[in-house]
Amino acid sequence: MRPQRPIGVFDSGIGGLTVVHALRRLLPSEALVYLGDTARVPYGTKSHDTIVRYTLQMGALLQQHDPKLIVVACNTASAHGLAALQAVSPCPVLGVIAPGAEAASQSNGPVGVIGTLATVASAAYEEAIRRHRPGAVIHSVACPLLVSLAEEGWVDDPITDAVCRRYLNELPFEVKTVVLGCTHYPILKASLSRARPGTTWIDSGEVAAEAVERLLRNGLGFRTESAPGPLRLILTDASSRLREVGERFLGESLGSLELVDL
């Protein structure tokens, strides 16, 4: 089971760096290979078939690094492509939706889910939450603009506040627990909290990092070299603003970037 092998993290773009950030805090010794499909981001507006095809391609690319585990850090790819990737992957594959749904199912009362158009259309969170809590009342709202606002860096901004208010007002008043069903959203936590004070936010990336920790503990094994473990960043395209935006998500310097052609 060679525990020295890296954890592969796949995302549609660079939003998944918030998941890497959570993994680095929780499991600082682990070696990480991050693969971001920046050439074809966003997935959240694409169709099921296209998302599945792209997820399988990215899984195959990550496999070249012999990971002990692949984390699908993108909610949209998790919602549409996870089962297909699990069916062909030689290593375990973990998505962000099951951990987020499990955490949400532990709350009482109705649950809110915010995400991309494709994630909301998939109803993947509804299904996953009801697996733990049958009959749970779930309200989902697609928030397509939030990804753009996060990438534009308007993270503490009256316009972002107004957009968050508009989307979150679609949730009934009784909803007190909301899943951040997109890895870009933790960046906008301040605006989201102002728009809906008193809400418990579930960061699907953070709970996914905890699920990774359990998988390592229960068999896959921890890397034993000293922290911090190496972090390789591989992207399908590198635009001019990528470094600035990526470092905001990762919470540390990006270091060197590798490019792969698709």
Next chain:
Amino acid sequence: MRPQRPIGVFDSGIGGLTVVHALRRLLPSEALVYLGDTARVPYGTKSHDTIVRYTLQMGALLQQHDPKLIVVACNTASAHGLAALQAVSPCPVLGVIAPGAEAASQSNGPVGVIGTLATVASAAYEEAIRRHRPGAVIHSVACPLLVSLAEEGWVDDPITDAVCRRYLNELPFEVKTVVLGCTHYPILKASLSRARPGTTWIDSGEVAAEAVERLLRNGLGFRTESAPGPLRLILTDASSRLREVGERFLGESLGSLELVDL
């Protein structure tokens, strides 16, 4: 010179349907084949090399329809990929930047250009405007959120007004002529006008349609069948909201859509 052949229109997504709309009004008898790379939209955040590669691929796909002319309806693809496509295309290729720049150069005073990150980074409008008016003063502002707002359909909306104000306030007061350097922006004309009253807006799609008319008149020839000419819509992906958003851009029903795999 078979003038019955279609005009091929290529765009990164469906924003270019505003150009199709202008072509249908000006040249209603023409047959049009529209190819939108909806699987990989947006191009505006991608790198030069990737945009060039995608533009060449899409040009090759359009060539299968034996067009008499290809219009690159996407400003980002025009800014980065036009020369590469012209170098290999067996038919003439027209971008939207040269016509928009020519129209802008006829104004007095400084010129504003708004567009995607990649279009603004390319400085293609600056170069093209100065070809007609050397020494012209040009101020360019990247407006990454406007594409998302247009696709979200928040077209007459206080949030869109606020975003337009913020971007347009980056232009000096003296700027009275502004090029809409992205095919999505005509949809937001009301908000843009409110944010900057008294501005002359140059719609690069509309002036591109006029340039197409001149090319047909000066040699390529007009299709003689009765109007309306057939319109084929080919996309690389079809998401659930595509029809709703596309019809807003096209100004008529989308009819049937064809999909190609990339």
